[in-house]
Amino acid sequence: xxxxxxxxxxxxxxxxxxxxxxxxxxxxxxxxxxxxxxxxxxxxxxxxxxxxxxxxxxxxxxxxxxxxxxxxxxxxxxxxxxxxxxxxxxxxxxxxxxxxxxxxxxxxxxxxxxxxxxxxxxxxxxxxxxxxxxxxxxxxxxxxxxxxxxxxxxxxxxxxxxxxxxxxxxxxxxxxxxxxxxxxxxxxxxxxxxxxxxxxxxxxxxxxxxxxxxxxxxxxxxxxxxxxxxxxxxxxxxxxxxxxxxxxxxxxxxxxxxxxxxxxxxxxxxx
Numbered sequence: 716x717x718x719x720x721x722x723x724x725x726x727x728x729x730x731x732x733x734x735x736x737x738x739x740x741x742x743x744x745x746x747x748x749x750x751x752x753x754x755x756x757x758x759x760x761x762x763x764x765x766x767x768x769x770x771x772x773x774x775x776x777x778x779x780x781x782x783x784x785x786x787x788x789x790x791x792x793x794x795x796x797x798x799x800x801x802x803x804x805x806x807x808x809x810x811x812x813x814x815x816x817x818x819x820x821x822x823x824x825x826x827x828x829x830x831x832x833x834x835x836x837x838x839x840x841x842x843x844x845x846x847x848x849x850x851x852x853x854x855x856x857x858x859x860x861x862x863x864x865x866x867x868x869x870x871x872x873x874x875x876x877x878x879x880x881x882x883x884x885x886x887x888x889x890x891x892x893x894x895x896x897x898x899x900x901x902x903x904x905x906x907x908x909x910x911x912x913x914x915x916x917x918x919x920x921x922x923x924x925x926x927x928x929x930x931x932x933x934x935x936x937x938x939x940x941x942x943x944x945x946x947x948x949x950x951x952x953x954x955x956x957x958x959x960x961x962x963x964x965x966x967x968x969x970x971x972x973x974x975x976x977x978x979x980x981x982x983x984x985x986x
Contacts, residue, residue: 718742718743718744719742719743719744719766719767719971720743720744720746720764720765720766720767721738721743721744721745721746721765721766721767721768721769722745722746722747722761722765722767722768722769722879723746723748723769723770724748724758724761724768724769724770724773724950725748725752725769725770725772725773725792726747726748726749726760727752731745731874732768733820736815739885740762741836743766743917744764745778746761748761748789749790749846751781752772752829753811755773756789757929758773759779759782759783760779760782762779762782762783762786763782763783763784763785763827764785765783765785765786766785766786766787766788766900767786767787767789767790768786768788768790769782769789769790769791769792770789770790770791770792770798770799771791771792772778772933773796773798773835774798774799775789775798775803775804776799776800776803777800777801777803777806777807777874777973777975780803780804780809782953784807786807786809786868786890787808787809787810787817788809788811788812789809789810789811789812790811790812790813791803791812791813792814792817792970793813793814793817793818794814794815794818794831794871795813795818795922795925795952796811796813797925797952799811801833811884815871816871818872819871819872819875820875822872822875822922822950822976823872823875823876823879824879825875825918825950825976826855826872826922826948826974826976827876827877827879827880829974829976830859830864830880830918830920830946830948830974831859832945832972833946833948833971833972834857834859834862834918834971835856836856840970843911844914845941851956855944857882857917860883860884860885861885861886862917862918863883863884863885863887863888863914863915863916863917863918864880864881864883864884864886864887864888864917864918864920865888865889865890865907865915865918865920866885866887866888866889866890866904866919866920866922867889867890867891867909867912867918867919867920867921867922867923867932868921868923868924869889869890869891869894869898869899869902869922870891870894870902870922870923870924872922872950873891873920873922873923874902876920876922877889877902877903877904878902881902881903881904884918886905887897887902887903887904887905888904888905888907888915888916889902889904889905889906889907889912890906890907890909891923891983892910892950894955909932909937910937910940913937913938913940913941914940914942915942916941916942916945917942917945917946917973918945918946918947918948919933919941919945919946919947919948920948920949920950921933921947921948921949921950921951921955921956922950922951922952923951923955924951924952925951925952925954925955929952929955930954930955931951931954931955931957932955932956933947933955933956933960933961934956934957934960935957935960935963935964936967937970938960938961938963938964938969938970941964941969942972943969943972944966944969944970944971945967945969945971946970946971946972946973946974947961947964947970947972947973947974948973948974949973949975949976949977950974950976950977951977951979952977953975953977953978953979953980954979956975956979958978958979961973
């Protein structure tokens with residue numbers, strides 16, 4: 716008897732041994748798409764007879780479900796549902812899930828590293844050291860324990876950053892209308908509006924999901940509220956910020972620096 720088919724349509728990991736064993740033990744067969752990353756039509760055909768899809772970046776929407784019409788579940792490697800049309804999946808009676816808790820430490824560590832790098836002007840330090848030994852890369856380098864950190868999005872990753880950073884900063888402000896007051900208190904963060912946070916935080920770190928509400932959340936009006944020489948960190952999703960408005964903020968001196976781990980248009984690669 717043929718076993719039900721589950722497909723990985725976005726490859727790139729070194730091995731799928733764990734998934735293969737997991738599904739085999741459960742009575743399924745796993746297949747990994749062998750084609751190019753941007754071969755959408757090929758992926759649709761590959762998933763045509765599958766009951767389950769594992770996906771990373773490929774957009775899963777109504778068109779996809781029209782071809783892959785036997786799919787019962789879609790699971791995204793990572794957090795968020797950016798590339799999955801959940802409403803379409805619901806209409807097609809397809810269950811959708813992601814990997815909760817993925818990279819909580821890694822992303823919060825990276826955000827903290829970007830904060831240190833920009834507050835201490837480390838990107839300029841190597842050049843400064845070679846050209847003017849003992850001269851600081853910039854003259855105004857504040858001590859972190861005198862600064863206020865603002866966290867936008869106090870979920871798993873934002874909360875992890877708060878736990879790590881609250882001993883380093885003078886204060887931690889946080890903005891998240893979907894988080895309970897008890898969580899703010901347990902994390903030691905002061906609940907604030909986006910506008911208050913923008914105007915009072917020296918360092919702002921973004922950890923919110925990408926939704927219609929958060930698209931272009933950081934824009935010119937919000938940047939104009941910021942203190943001069945603020946630091947902005949984005950390790951969430953590229954479209955949460957308006958990149959042209961950020962560039963203006965840098966040129967005008969409202970922002971000391973910006974640490975971007977994500978972009979509105981991610982660079983293309985083969986894997």
